[in-house]
Each structure stands twice: as C-alpha cells, then as structure tokens.
Amino acid sequence: MTQASSLRSGMCILHEGDVCRVMTVTHRTPGNLRAFVQVRMRNLKTGNSFDHRFSSTEGVERAILDTVPMEYLYSDGEGHHFMNQQNYEQIVLSDDVLGDSLLYMLPNAVLKIDFYEEKPVGLELPQTVVLQVVETEPGMKGATASSSYKPAKMETGLVVQIPPFVEAGAKIEIDTRETKYLRRV
Template structure:
C-alpha cells in the first residue's frame, strides 16, 4: 500500500530500498520558502541497523501489509525460541535475529504480538511492562529510601537494570520493556 511521506508515523513498517524498516521517529521540516521534508529514523528489521532518511513531502512510500498474531512464549532450545499461536495453537520457532532485544524480557507464558510479512515473522512486540525477579544484587543499605541512588541488579532473564538501593535479591520488580528501566516493585 502506497502512502504519502507526510503520513508516516512511528511504529509503521515500510519497504525502503527493497528491505523492511520500522519507523522509529518522524520529524516534519518546513524550511522557509523551500519544499517541506520528512526526516525519519528507520531500523532495518533484518540487520537491526538504524539509519536516517529524508523524504520529500510528496514522495510516496510503500507501507508493508503485516499480519499480526498473539503468540505465547513456550521455551528455548538449540533450534530456537518456541512460540504458540493463541488462536490456532500452531507452534513456530523464532531466531535470535527476529527477537532481538526482546529476549531479555521473555519468560515462559509471556504473550507477545508477532508481525508476519508474506508469511514470515519479522518482528516481536512486547507488552509495555513485564514482571521479573531479581536474582543477584548488593544487599540493601540500612535506611535506604527511594531517593537514595541506585545499584545494578541482575534479573532472571540475565538482563541487568539499575534499581533503588532498597531492592533485595528475590524481589519481583516491574521493568519497562521500551526503555529497559526499573518502574516499581511488583
């Protein structure tokens, strides 16, 4: 489906130079008496590389038509990461490349949205927050408060986040999957 460059929005997946790219940010530029432009940050879904591209306002862009399915994460092994379609119960295996950073937030039974382009999985969308358990951190300081600084904590998935000083090993915490930051105790 062709759209005008001024209709681009963050989150759209477009075909640019023959490859799929996710639009990360869009800035409309109208310099004085020149023609308007649309400056976009794009991420190549295959390689993961980011690039910036400037479209003219009148340029037409190919918006990829995606099928999205709710999938439940089951487990990982040497052949990949196994997911089950919540509607058809069909199981698929996704590679590290498709999952990318999402691996750091996945626990068994986590439900994610998987985008398919021409029958192939191209990206995974996580819930905005996930609850993970702290498996390793320094002991809490006596009298530590929320405003008293932070320390690194290793979570059950291997992800390391900065947490307040009062968080102990074994505590369940809420982590924002978009920023990778501590939100609160669960």
C-alpha cells in the first residue's frame, strides 16, 4: 500500500477493482480542513478518464504491471496485431484497449504494451511521434511562425493544429501527451 500523498503522474493503481493510470496529481490543503489529493486517472480497461479525491493519508494499492516491448504489425477486422520482440509471439488488441493511441501508431513501430495478470490493459506511447501531414490548407504568403495555427490531418487520421508555414507532405513531430505540434522534421 502507498499513501495517496505519494502518488505521482504515470503510476498505476488499483481503484475500485480496476487498473488505473494516474495522469495528474494535485495536493490541496483548504483553510481549516484536512489535506487531500485530487487525482485525475484513466481506467486502462475502459479508457475513460475521471477525477477522484483521496485523503492525503489514505492507502492506495499500486498495480504491478509487466511492460513488454512489442512491434505493431497491422490492423484488420479481428483487431490490431502486435508481435513480442523477444519470442515472436503475436497478440491481437481491440480498439477498447488501445483507445486514442491508434491515432499515433504506424506499422512497424515498437511500443510498450502493459500487462496486468497476463492480460493486456494498455500501451505506453513514446513522448513524441513523427507523422506526415496529408491534408491541410495552403500556407499564406508571408506567413511566419506566429501564434496563428491551422488544422492538419495526419496519415493516421489525427488532426493537429500546425503553424501556417507547414505544407501537406511535410513530416512533423507531435507531442503525444498533449496532441501538440513540436517542430518540422
């Protein structure tokens, strides 16, 4: 058991029987009241995010996950196929397990799949990915790196706000945590 006050972003805990990944943690001590910890979590089984308030001294059970690097092979009607890099064993994951992560994945990418009690419960995306812009509005003449942005569709279907000087066909680096343009590659 871990105290709620020692929770950190990225930890996995058991909450109401489900494995959840902690996304944000805020410690609060309002006026005359006892301190509490406000936690934003994502249920790894359903993909839903929610907030929960713990007493700062409340015990929280950490979930021990096995993380296995696996190569994303392809998707078909059955699901999304991954191959274990060590023993070449293949598994099929559903949309429910992957959630929005699909928008950041290209075939042959090596990703870390999280297993809890030998069942896949989610995956860890790298902090950044490089994707190609397939559709965007044409850049305006004289456009500079100002605060104006335009929507762009990536090769995976992801839509990201990009600066006006980036054209279709360009490869860009994207922050997977915030779905944010970082730089042109």
